[in-house]
Amino acid sequence: MPFLGQDWRSPGQSWVKTEDGWKKTTKDENETNNNVSERKSYCKEEHDKENLILSINYDVAAKKRKKDLLNNNTKIPYFHKDKWIYVHKGSTKERHGYCTLGEAFNRLDFCSAIKDTRRFNYVVRLLELIAKSQLPSLSGVAQKNYMNILERVVQKVLEDQQNVRPIKELLQTLYASLCSLVQDMGKSVLVGNINIWVHRMENILQWQQQLDNIQINRPTNTGMTFLDLPASLQLNIMHRLSDGRDLVSLGQVCPDLSVLTEDRLLWKKLCQYHFADRQIRKRLMVSDKGQLEWKKMYFKLCRCYPHKEQYTDTLQFCTHCHILFWKDTDHPCTANNPESCCKPVSPQGFINLFKF
Numbered sequence: 001m002p003f004l005g006q007d008w009r010s011p012g013q014s015w016v017k018t019e020d021g022w023k024k025t026t027k028d029e030n031e032t033n034n035n036v037s038e039r040k041s042y043c044k045e046e047h048d049k050e051n052l053i054l055s056i057n058y059d060v061a062a063k064k065r066k067k068d069l070l071n072n073n074t075k076i077p078y079f080h081k082d083k084w085i086y087v088h089k090g091s092t093k094e095r096h097g098y099c100t101l102g103e104a105f106n107r108l109d110f111c112s113a114i115k116d117t118r119r120f121n122y123v124v125r126l127l128e129l130i131a132k133s134q135l136p137s138l139s140g141v142a143q144k145n146y147m148n149i150l151e152r153v154v155q156k157v158l159e160d161q162q163n164v165r166p167i168k169e170l171l172q173t174l175y176a177s178l179c180s181l182v183q184d185m186g187k188s189v190l191v192g193n194i195n196i197w198v199h200r201m202e203n204i205l206q207w208q209q210q211l212d213n214i215q216i217n218r219p220t221n222t223g224m225t226f227l228d229l230p231a232s233l234q235l236n237i238m239h240r241l242s243d244g245r246d247l248v249s250l251g252q253v254c255p256d257l258s259v260l261t262e263d264r265l266l267w268k269k270l271c272q273y274h275f276a277d278r279q280i281r282k283r284l285m286v287s288d289k290g291q292l293e294w295k296k297m298y299f300k301l302c303r304c305y306p307h308k309e310q311y312t313d314t315l316q317f318c319t320h321c322h323i324l325f326w327k328d329t330d331h332p333c334t335a336n337n338p339e340s341c342c343k344p345v346s347p348q349g350f351i352n353l354f355k356f
Contacts, residue, residue, distance in 0.1 A: 083109050084325035087317070087353055101134060101354040102142030104324060108315070110145075113326070114153050118313035124153065124166050125309065126347040131174040134351060136181065140191035147200055150174070154207045161216050165245070168211050175204050227254065235260055242310070244270055244298050267294035274308045275301050314344045317353070324353065 251261035320341040
């Protein structure tokens with residue numbers, strides 16, 4: 001409400017609104033109050049700025065952690081919670097985009113699979129096939145997952161002192177592939193900076209050296225050994241080996257085992273197990289005595305034809321739902337008889353599923 005009469009305020013006085021009402025202040029008090037309010041507002045602005053900077057830094061750190069998780073800079077393979085993946089080869093109204101090999105490699109739990117002895121050889125064979133021809137088709141995240149899983153495989157072999165030879169062959173294949181791919185970096189063959197891939201190649205060489213220097217520790221128990229068994233039992237165990245190179249290594253232990261590993265029936269069964277009769281007939285080798293050289297035929301057949309692959313546990317593919325999953329993990333199948341729709345998938349079959 002305005003003053004209707006003469007302004008009765010003294011010179012330099014003014015009215016200021018406070019929480020308790022209007023108060024009369026002088027010019028000096030007014031300047032003091034203004035300075036205090038300015039300091040308070042300045043402090044408030046500075047506090048707001050600090051909070052804003054802290055919130056921005058927090059958002060940046062959160063985004064960086066998320067980016068590191070997606071890019072696997074933290075050495076942690078990135079996997080989804082689901083242990084299965086829907087394999088679709090076209091876009092529909094319900095689904096957009098395609099299912100790629102890199103997406104399947106990220107979604108399926110290969111990190112846990114290498115810890116299972118039933119799946120170890122399956123995963124190693126799959127890594128070898130990807131190293132030969134499919135590495136450029138993987139996304140950047142999938143390529144980093146590939147290298148992280150490979151590192152875990154090498155560490156497992158160094159700790160367990162088992163499966164040394166297949167891992168050496170895998171590293172040799174991968175290094176040869178990377179040597180040819182790095183030369184074509186200008187054509188965007190591999191995702192990422194060339195220095196990153198050079199560093200990964202140095203890691204592969206270091207892993208190879210560690211595997212070359214590995215020393216198998218002798219068992220500490222003083223019980224019965226393989227050499228103490230009767231020759232019939234030793235031969236029976238040899239018949240259960242599926243790789244001829246293992247027989248050759250076993251024959252180098254002592255002269256007695258060397259004689260047993262030259263058994264013709266042993267090599268004949270190996271040839272018949274891995275190769276078809278048609279393939280064997282094309283590579284017949286006869287000795288001077290008129291007998292078939294099954295051992296020489298086996299290694300000749302290995303150079304001409306692929307081995308028969310047999311794994312204890314593999315990935316499964318549901319033909320009804322088009323879902324790829326591990327055997328011991330369930331998937332949302334809508335068929336009346338889900339078991340009849342599922343079939344095992346070989347490592348090469350896994351690669352072929354994503355060839356459009």
